[in-house]
Amino acid sequence: MPVTPLAHAPKTPAPASPYTPVGDEIEVFELAYKRNLPVLLKGPTGCGKTRFVEHMAARLGRPLYTVSCHDDLSAADLVGRHLINASGTYWMDGPLAQAVRHGGICYLDEVVEARKDTTVVLHALTDDRRILPIDRTGEVLSAPAEFMLVVSYNPGYQHLLKGLKPSTRQRFVSLSFDFHGAGKEAEIVAAESGVDRETAKRLVTLARALRNTAQHDLDEAPGTRLIVNAGKLMAGGCAPDLACRVAVAECLSDDPDIVAALMKVVHAVFGA
Ligand SMILES: Nc1ncnc2c1ncn2[C@@H]1O[C@H](COP(=O)(O)OP(=O)(O)OP(=O)(O)O)[C@@H](O)[C@H]1O
Numbered sequence: 001m002p003v004t005p006l007a008h009a010p011k012t013p014a015p016a017s018p019y020t021p022v023g024d025e026i027e028v029f030e031l032a033y034k035r036n037l038p039v040l041l042k043g044p045t046g047c048g049k050t051r052f053v054e055h056m057a058a059r060l061g062r063p064l065y066t067v068s069c070h071d072d073l074s075a076a077d078l079v080g081r082h083l084i085n086a087s088g089t090y091w092m093d094g095p096l097a098q099a100v101r102h103g104g105i106c107y108l109d110e111v112v113e114a115r116k117d118t119t120v121v122l123h124a125l126t127d128d129r130r131i132l133p134i135d136r137t138g139e140v141l142s143a144p145a146e147f148m149l150v151v152s153y154n155p156g157y158q159h160l161l162k163g164l165k166p167s168t169r170q171r172f173v174s175l176s177f178d179f180h181g182a183g184k185e186a187e188i189v190a191a192e193s194g195v196d197r198e199t200a201k202r203l204v205t206l207a208r209a210l211r212n213t214a215q216h217d218l219d220e221a222p223g224t225r226l227i228v229n230a231g232k233l234m235a236g237g238c239a240p241d242l243a244c245r246v247a248v249a250e251c252l253s254d255d256p257d258i259v260a261a262l263m264k265v266v267h268a269v270f271g272a
């Protein structure tokens with residue numbers, strides 16, 4: 001069967017996404033990149049993991065290949081597969097193989113969702129061999145120095161049976177993300193949404209109050225993303241009450257009693 005490798009033009013680096021650093025994560029990431037170490041990011045939803053990777057890819061001038069992992073994700077989805085067209089069979093690299101060939105950053109989001117047999121393909125890439133064997137073509141790709149693997153997950157979603165095998169997670173330099181301190185988070189909300197500093201501070205006060213008081217009733221604490229969205233609506237002329245209802249309270253629960261309780265906190269912060 002003739003096999004024609006499909007040539008992929010390297011993707012141009014993603015445009016720089018503004019990122020407000022919280023600690024020494026930029027320095028650690030750059031060092032890991034220079035020393036050929038893979039990085040694992042963990043933290044709650046909406047706290048800036050994806051934004052950070054996009055920012056770092058642009059900063060390092062590397063193309064970014066992002067994969068949202070799910071429980072049907074197969075090794076072939078990452079590595080590639082044979083496809084058929086009118087002229088025969090050809091090989092199509094998956095995003096992981098593309099990133100290795102082009103010296104890009106491969107970002108596997110919610111990596112714990114992927115099946116264990118899928119994450120095993122990462123092993124030879126994440127130790128000092130830095131190779132990607134492609135069984136179906138017989139190729140063994142050697143990762144160039146510019147290639148980097150980044151994975152992320154949200155420990156809050158982790159089911160007991162899920163999680164990364166120790167042999168996988170011990171290969172990564174791990175950066176733990178959390179919600180930012182109040183001052184930094186207000187800075188981010190103002191910059192991202194366009195609201196004034198005072199309104200941004202109130203949105204952060206709201207998020208922090210909800211994180212403290214409502215954690216037992218909610219599946220997940222409100223992330224920075226929610227209050228950025230509320231801020232965007234407010235900057236567009238929406239009243240705080242409505243913005244916080246549709247962009248915060250209704251996004252956190254489907255239970256009308258819980259939504260009503262969350263709205264009480266909104267009224268306490270913004271006035272009834
Ligand atoms: N440090 C930061 N600098 C700039 N923006 C930020 C920062 N942290 C959070 N944000 C804002 O929060 C939004 C959500 O961040 P992001 O999408 O990176 O979250 P995430 O951690 O990847 O969440 P998820 O686990 O749901 O994928 C961003 O679009 C941005 O507006």
Ligand SMILES: [Mg+2]
Binds near residue numbers: 049050051109
């Ligand atoms: Mg994300």
